[in-house]
Amino acid sequence: MKNNAINYSENMLSIMSEDIYKNKEFLERASIELSMNEEIANNLINYKFMDGKEKNEFLKYMNDYLSKKLSLLPNLAEVEIISKDYEVTYMQGFKYFKREDIERYADESENGLFWFSTILNNEPHICIVTPVKQDNSIVGYVFMAIKSEVFASSFSLFNIGKGSEIFIIDDKNNIIISENNLNSNFILEETDLNKFLKDKGAKDTARSIVVNGENYVATYRKLKGFNWYIASMTPYDFINADIQSLRKEMTIIGLLFTLVVLIFSYFLYSSIKVPLYNLLNKMKRVSEGDLKVLVNDTYEDEIGVISDNFDSMLKRVNELIEKTKLQEVEKRDLEIRMLQAQINPHFLFNTLNSLKWTALMNQDYTVSEGLSSLAELLRNTIIDKNELVTIREELENIKNYVVIQKIRYGNSFDVQYEVDELLLENKVIKFILQPIVENSIIHGIDENKENQKIIIKIMSEEENILISIKDNGKGFNSKEKVKDNKLSGIGWNNVDERIKLTFGLGYGTTIYSEVNKGTIVKIVIPKSI
Structure with a gap:
């Protein structure tokens, strides 16, 4: 029976101690937050130099700040901001602290946050003093007084029964807080209890004592973070009667706590996982080329902010893409309109045809053929708007x-065609071969050399079409020449990029050349698209 009573009391104090520690941590965070406020620190440094207006502004700032920050501290009785010279620069409450108390406890806090108990307005209070520092130097102090109920509320976690007592004492056995408002001399008056609690450093933290002829189990436990202790006196009769009920209560409390933790964990996990997975999924779709997706996250947390920014970025990207497309269309239409404005195509074709027939009448067949070829080229350039x-x-x-170039260069070169006829209906970019052939004629043909050829081959290569333009002309150092990025006035990169933009990055051109041996340009495009 004695062991059951001791275990019960020790478990009870352990749970109460943890609850008190949580309240202590919460209060310390509030006090530390005040002490780390730069506005408060700056005003403490300059307070004695401030005029009335500046002091009123500081008071207004503190009232606004504390109304927001300390609204969660219903048991707060007093807040005072003290300068290094122990002058009260701000006070919220009833001016509980005396000058001598301020000086005494401020000095105690110089090594860090300091707790003490005192009687204010005839009621027990728990107080915190926190130094305010700037550049590792103390510039003032934050005094907070909290009603004892903030810790005494932990006593109500258990029904300790009639005749039981729970109290918090300091290292000198002075009662700070008690369940039933015990006299501060109560411990001194009870010989067994006084003797037991004086030896708080011993391993024995529980003992049977007799008070007024009744058997009690007295236990104590050091409060974490304090130089204080929580102690209890519980009658044997109550412990034996309530031990079974306690076990049931503890089991139920444990299950409820576990359930609450699981529910909270589930909602916390869901609040992170769902929007995060949604965002990652939309990002993946964007990486695959779908720029029309939107996250539309309604959460107001950090992930929601990222999602909103992601949506804004995508909208901006789509706007820029549409703007670019529109500009390209307008640019192309403008170029065509400008060209058409410069010369009437029908007038040009009629003129060329007239010249062709004039040449035929004069039996100048070469000029006639050249004019006919030129007319066809111009027709395909101006009239036909198809890119493919x-x-x-x-x-x-x-x-x-x-035909036109042979009129200019005579018969100094010949062009041969080796084409797979099955590929003739496949699509290719218009005028993609002309700049390459022109380059072979202008830069490759040596007019003093005979039997110069340009061979155009078009063949099938698995799922692709391979086009090669080969000449046996002058050739060049391909590594140096390609750096110049020129093919008869049209950038080689421009030719290559047109192919890649139309068919994809897996397609394009390659140049091979050797001095005095010739040049070959290979073009790879897909079969019909």
Whole structure:
């Protein structure tokens, strides 16, 4: 029976001690937050130099600040901001602290936060003193007085029964707080209890004592973070009668606490997981090219802020893409309108046809053929707005171009075509071959050299089409020349980029050349798209 009583009392004090410690931590955080406020520290330094207006502004700031920060401290009785010279610069309460108490306890707190108990307005209070520091120097103090109920509320966690007592004492056995408002000399008057509590350093933290002829179990426990102790006196009769009930209560409390923790953990996990997974999923879709997705997160936490910024960024990206597309369309239309404004296509074709027939009448067949080819090239350039044409049409453009160039260069070169006819209806970018052939003619052909050829091959290569333009002309150092990025006035990168923009990064051009041996340009495009 004695062991049951002791275990009961020790468990009870352990739970109460933890609850008191939580309240202590909460109060300390509030006090430390005040002491670390830069506005408070600056005003403490300058307080004795401040005029009435500045002091009123400081009071207004403190009232506004404390009304927000200390609203969760219903048991707060007094807050005082004290200068280093022990002058009260701010007070909220009833001016409980005396000058001598302020000086005494301020000095005690110089090594850190200090707790003490006192009687204010005939009621027990728990007080905290926290030094205010700036650059590791003390510039003032924060005094907070809290009604004893803030700790005494922990006593109500258990029904200690009739005749039981719970109290908090300091290291000198002075009663700070008690369940039933015990006289501060109560311990001194009870010989057994006084003797037991004087030996608080011993391993024996529980003992049977006799008070007024009745058997009690007396236990004590050091409060974490304090130089204080919580002690209890519990009648044997109550412990034996209530031990079974206690076990049930503790089991129920434990289960309820576990349930609350699980529910809280679930909601906490869900509040993080759901929006985070949603955000990651939308980011993945964006990385795959879908720029139309929106997170639409309604949460107001950090993930919600990130989601809102992500949505804003996507909206801006889409706006820029649409703006770029519109600008490209407008630019193309403008170029066409400018070209059409400069010269009437029909007038140009009619003029070329007239010149062609004039050349035929004069039996100048070379000029006639050149004018006919030029007319076709201009028709495909001005009238046909399609970016993609068939390989058959592109070859016709090249043949017309070659006819015109042969008029200029004579028969100093010849062009051969080796084309897989099954590929003629596949699509290719219009005029993608012309700048490469032009480059071979202008920079590759040596007019003093005979039997110069340009060979255009178009063949199938698995799922792709391989086009090669090869000449046996002058050639060049490909590493140095490619750096110049020029192909007959049109950037080689421009040709390569047009292919990549149209068909994808897996397609494009490659140049191989060797001095005095010739040049070959290879183009890889997909089959019909």
